Amino acid sequence: MSAVSETHKAVLEARRPAVRRRWPLGLLLPLAATLLYEGLAQAGFVEARLLPAPSAVFAELKKLAANGDLLYHTTATLWRVLSGFALGALAGTFAGALTGASPLARRLLDPTLQALRAIPSLAWVPLFILWLGIFEASKVALIATGVFFPVYLGVMGAIRSVDRRIVEVGRIFRLSRVALAARILLPAILPEYVIALRSGMGLGFMFVVAAEIMGASEGLGYLLVDGQQLGKPAQILAAIVAFAIVGKLVDGAMALLARPLLAWQDAEAANG
Amino acid sequence: MLILDHVSKTWPSGTEALRGIDLDVQEGEILAIVGGSGCGKTTLLRCIAGLETPSRGRVVVDGDVIDSPHPAVGFVFQEPRLLPWLTVAGNIGFGIADLPKAERTARIDRMLALIGLSGYGGRWPKELSGGQAQRVAIARALIAKPQVILFDEPFSALDAVTRRQLHALVRRLRKETGTTMIIVTHDVDEAVALGDRIAVLQPHPGRVYRLLDGPGAKGGAPEAVRQRLVTALDGSLAEGSARSDAASSSAGLWW
Numbered sequence: 146m147s148a149v150s151e152t153h154k155a156v157l158e159a160r161r162p163a164v165r166r167r168w169p170l171g172l173l174l175p176l177a178a179t180l181l182y183e184g185l186a187q188a189g190f191v192e193a194r195l196l197p198a199p200s201a202v203f204a205e206l207k208k209l210a211a212n213g214d215l216l217y218h219t220t221a222t223l224w225r226v227l228s229g230f231a232l233g234a235l236a237g238t239f240a241g242a243l244t245g246a247s248p249l250a251r252r253l254l255d256p257t258l259q260a261l262r263a264i265p266s267l268a269w270v271p272l273f274i275l276w277l278g279i280f281e282a283s284k285v286a287l288i289a290t291g292v293f294f295p296v297y298l299g300v301m302g303a304i305r306s307v308d309r310r311i312v313e314v315g316r317i318f319r320l321s322r323v324a325l326a327a328r329i330l331l332p333a334i335l336p337e338y339v340i341a342l343r344s345g346m347g348l349g350f351m352f353v354v355a356a357e358i359m360g361a362s363e364g365l366g367y368l369l370v371d372g373q374q375l376g377k378p379a380q381i382l383a384a385i386v387a388f389a390i391v392g393k394l395v396d397g398a399m400a401l402l403a404r405p406l407l408a409w410q411d412a413e414a415a416n417g
Numbered sequence: 418m419l420i421l422d423h424v425s426k427t428w429p430s431g432t433e434a435l436r437g438i439d440l441d442v443q444e445g446e447i448l449a450i451v452g453g454s455g456c457g458k459t460t461l462l463r464c465i466a467g468l469e470t471p472s473r474g475r476v477v478v479d480g481d482v483i484d485s486p487h488p489a490v491g492f493v494f495q496e497p498r499l500l501p502w503l504t505v506a507g508n509i510g511f512g513i514a515d516l517p518k519a520e521r522t523a524r525i526d527r528m529l530a531l532i533g534l535s536g537y538g539g540r541w542p543k544e545l546s547g548g549q550a551q552r553v554a555i556a557r558a559l560i561a562k563p564q565v566i567l568f569d570e571p572f573s574a575l576d577a578v579t580r581r582q583l584h585a586l587v588r589r590l591r592k593e594t595g596t597t598m599i600i601v602t603h604d605v606d607e608a609v610a611l612g613d614r615i616a617v618l619q620p621h622p623g624r625v626y627r628l629l630d631g632p633g634a635k636g637g638a639p640e641a642v643r644q645r646l647v648t649a650l651d652g653s654l655a656e657g658s659a660r661s662d663a664a665s666s667s668a669g670l671w672w
């Protein structure tokens with residue numbers, strides 16, 4: 146056998162270059178629409194007072210960025226989303242793991258949780274405000290509620306669908322319960338878990354808008370309300386664009402973080 | 418080495434899968450187990466592996482009564498059951514995770530060479546053919562140095578050519594490691610190719626119908642063994658259907 150360990154060498158060789166960079170075709174449509182709209186607006190076909198041209202929105206964004214408002218409001222929103230996400234995802238993971246792993250816990254808890262899920266989450270708003278006040282706590286609670294359910298359902302479903310035959314491999318090697326969870330269950334559910342967390346984050350952004358519209362003195366949602374009250378559609382659109390960019394960036398970051406853990410999924414299957 | 422002492426298994430559903438199986442497996446021997454579908458072959462292997470507990474009787478490996486999975490007993494399933502998130506090397510080394518890294522790596526490399534997959538250590542299971550994946554599964558069982566490896570129809574999903582290659586591999590592994598093996602199969606030729614002895618089970622409930630010698634000094638030429646095996650198998654099936662007509666049991670519906 147060679148001096149260099151065979152496995153090590155193989156691992157080095159096996160890491161293929163990341164997927165080839167291709168032109169992001171998905172950008173084509175929004176770009177074209179923006180240009181078209183800009184053209185129509187310049188030509189005076191649309192009422193710029195209600196639907197400002199992309200250039201005006203862009204100028205507004207630049208202004209907000211320059212005077213520091215953009216960073217300030219984005220940070221406030223992000224902080225709320227991330228706090229709510231942390232709480233909701235943590236609770237959802239625990240509850241999902243419990244009901245996924247234990248039929249008893251599932252019979253006990255799942256019907257209640259499913260019933261709660263059927264309530265439109267915004268219906269909780271008045272109650273949360275009553276309990277937690279109008280400041281941060283009620284907003285974070287609302288976001289956490291939104292994040293909880295997709296994570297809960299994702300984790301429970303993923304654990305329930307883990308192939309029992311693979312769990313048996315762990316039994317043959319006499320893994321302890323903890324080792325079984327860490328070395329078999331966790332990696333087995335990871336792909337679905339990442340998807341659950343990402344959709345949880347998506348709901349987090351949905352609910353932060355609601356939370357900030359219902360009353361906030363900072364955050365991108367505040368910019369929306371402020372723009373409406375002051376009749377500044379460019380500011381509203383600028384905030385919407387900022388929401389889109391931040392949401393996409395956060396989702397992309399999550400996907401990127403998970404990627405090395407899920408590298409095995411990218412491999413091509415051998416001869417079908 | 419491995420003693421089956423009157424092993425019986427009745428499932429909670431009432432199906433009597435095994436009744437009074439007595440077998441004495443010699444060290445370094447390959448015992449092939451043949452029998453019709455539903456006659457309890459898988460159940461028997463799972464009892465030996467400690468994945469199921471016999472209702473009566475006991476399994477003794479090297480002096481230990483088996484009541485849960487035991488380090489001396491390895492298992493190769495019908496499907497490779499590789500963990501898709503581990504590389505080939507990671508899968509092979511799965512059962513020896515607590516060894517020092519250097520030794521673990523050395524053992525994995527030796528296994529890769531032994532199964533003819535040197536250089537495949539960094540591949541993902543998805544990137545293997547069925548035969549390669551089953552080789553990896555065999556290496557994963559072998560690397561923990563069990564005294565017995567149990568195979569449950571390990572090659573039934575493979576084509577005839579690959580199967581012959583894996584028969585040669587199994588014989589070579591036995592020769593090089595001296596590991597005792599019990600191989601359940603549906604395939605008469607496989608039993609003749611691999612078995613030092615061949616146990617024929619009869620169904621409803623599963624019992625040993627005949628215990629034949631494989632090809633060699635006692636069993637004679639492969640063709641003669643094959644002939645005896647086919648005769649015994651036919652006899653066991655006739656026996657089984659006579660019984661199941663009488664009992665009209667609900668068995669056989671599980672798969």
Ligand SMILES: Nc1ncnc2c1ncn2[C@@H]1O[C@H](COP(=O)(O)OP(=O)(O)OP(=O)(O)O)[C@@H](O)[C@H]1O
Binds near residue numbers: 428457
């Ligand atoms: N988990 C189980 N619960 C209840 N009955 C079972 C279970 N597993 C197997 N059986 C029954 O036990 C009997 C033996 O089944 P077993 O799977 O051991 O047969 P086998 O010889 O391996 O069959 P095959 O050749 O089709 O794999 C069958 O009647 C089957 O229905």
Ligand SMILES: [Mg+2]
Binds near residue numbers: 458459460569
């Ligand atoms: Mg079987």
